[in-house]
Amino acid sequence: MPANHDHHKVVIVGAGAAGIATAASLIARDPSLDIALIDPADVHYYQPGWTMVGAGVFQAPSTARPMQSVIPRGVRWIQAHVQGFDPSGQTVLLAGGRAISYEQLVVCPGLKLDWQAIDGLAQTLGRNGVTSNYRYDLAPYTWQLVRSLKQGRALFTQPPMPIKCAGAPQKALYLACDYWRQNGRLGQVKASFCTAGNVLFGVS
Ligand SMILES: Cc1cc2nc3c(=O)[nH]c(=O)nc-3n(C[C@H](O)[C@H](O)[C@H](O)COP(=O)(O)OP(=O)(O)OC[C@H]3O[C@@H](n4cnc5c(N)ncnc54)[C@H](O)[C@@H]3O)c2cc1C
Known part of the structure; x- marks a missing residue:
């Protein structure tokens, strides 16, 4: 050898x-x-x-x-x-x-995240109120945005499969809304969930 x-x-x-x-x-x-x-x-x-x-x-x-x-x-x-x-x-x-x-x-080398598939996304991630829990360095920014938003529109998105953890985009929505609810802001903060899938869960 x-x-x-x-x-x-x-x-x-x-x-x-x-x-x-x-x-x-x-x-x-x-x-x-x-x-x-x-x-x-x-x-x-x-x-x-x-x-x-x-x-x-x-x-x-x-x-x-x-x-x-x-x-x-x-x-x-x-x-x-x-x-x-x-x-x-x-x-x-x-x-x-x-x-x-x-x-x-x-x-098992994992999935490569394709930020470039969305025009302009890579340039604005981490600022201008744009974040993702799919990156270690950005997840703290999600929490910063959740805490600081007093009113306005909060948009949560989920791309088409394959993604890792199909629940993660929804979990970000639920946890953020729970924080706004506890702090009396849900209503002034209007949250939307935009998914590329036809259904919310893969299993009916
Ligand atoms: C925000 C978020 C929330 C999630 N929540 C959940 C949950 O609640 N429940 C759940 O079950 N899953 C969840 N997941 C999914 C789960 O974390 C992933 O499915 C899991 O980490 C994937 O493991 P993996 O080993 O396939 O890939 P990874 O953990 O991404 O690891 C891949 C490894 O391969 C290495 N590698 C890459 N290329 C090469 C190469 N060429 N040569 C050698 N090594 C290489 C990388 O360095 C890395 O260490 C979540 C994921 C995210 C991002």
């Missing part, structure tokens, strides 16, 4: 919720299993917590942990960006040219 080539029985690409949960479950069943988790990120985020950050229930830093601290004991973390796959050679290719071969591969 060449010097820049490594082998693991199980290789997992992405150490988000899916990658960490899969590794933890496998190693719990067989502690001798040779598992490598590949992820370039220094920080692991608990994304569902961002809904609570946007509602003032959590502080943003409580949703972030050093990546090393969430890697299950006995699992090897390779801090690198996967750049390509070679299925016939049972190998993943890392940025920088290193190759890692496997017996079993789990691929």
Whole structure:
């Protein structure tokens, strides 16, 4: 095997919720299993917590942990960006040219948020009263807007699938309205929910 080539029985690409949960479950069943988790990120985020950050229930830093601290004991973390796959050679290719071969591969690099799909959105996010709970740095701004709005129109939107957590846009609406209700503002604040879907919930 060449010097820049490594082998693991199980290789997992992405150490988000899916990658960490899969590794933890496998190693719990067989502690001798040779598992490598590949992820370039220094920080692991608990994304569902961002809904609570946007509602003032959590502080943003409580949703972030050093990546090393969430890697299950006995699992090897390779801090690198996967750049390509070679299925016939049972190998993943890392940025920088290193190759890692496997017996079993789990691929879970998450969803890439496509802010550019809406004209002008990227330029106005985080100011002008435009926010999103789908970003760690913006969820606190959601809470700032909720607290400061005394009257006027509050627009909540949900794009078409696929999105992660179909409930998150609705939860932002309910939590914000609850705050305005408790503070006697609901009515002066008029909230609308605009969804690209035909129905509110996927399951009737
Ligand atoms: C605001 C919000 C609220 C939510 N609420 C809920 C909820 O209430 N309940 C619920 O079940 N779910 C909820 N979710 C959804 C849930 O958080 C996601 O479904 C989950 O985090 C997805 O996990 P994942 O591992 O697939 O992706 P992620 O957690 O996004 O992790 C992907 C990982 O892959 C890594 N990666 C990316 N590209 C590469 C590459 N090329 N090479 C190596 N690594 C790579 C990234 O660095 C990252 O660490 C919510 C999400 C959001 C944003």
